Amino acid sequence: MPQGQPSTVPADGLTTRQRRNRPLIVVHTGEMKGKSTAAFGLALRGWNQGWSIGVFQFVKSAKWRVGEEAAFRALGRVHEETGEGGPVEWHKMGEGWSWARKKGTEEDHAAAALEGWREIARRLREQRHRLYVLDEFTYPLHWGWVDVDEVVSALRDRPGYQHVVITGRHAPQALVDAADLVMETTKVKHPMDAGQKGQKGIEW
16 A cells, blocks of 8 residues: 555445445464554554543453553543543453453363453444454464354444454464454564563563
């Protein structure tokens, strides 16, 4: 897309405005870091537009406090207190989904992931958010915890104007095929190759 202009325009009968404002399925996959970071960058833009943001983290431990979580919770408070931006919800499987009010264990991760997906599917039907970030959701799909065809069907049939961003390695081909935008990160160099561990402000 040179200078923001599409290289081709399909003969689908849509106006430029209609085509521009279609809701998107976005997939960030690949071996390198930056997939979640890019998704949260999109969420920042959405928050600035006043969108309702729903973040659902499928793998990270409840004890892992990433910088983006603290920032978005603060932005949620800004919205509540001033009306600026949009509302924010942040849920993590590792601490038990907030609507379930129960702790997860190593033995029921698969059931918890499925429970999380089913709640997201309900929210999609109800049009609860304008932007959903399903962080590391490719892993439950890759491991067979959540049925890929069910997810693709729910995403394709979602009503209204709802963007969905899914991150993680090993994105299933059916999900890639259904997506409107797919990014694959490729490693060229990484500090860990030289024995350097993650650091504050870069990894979390």
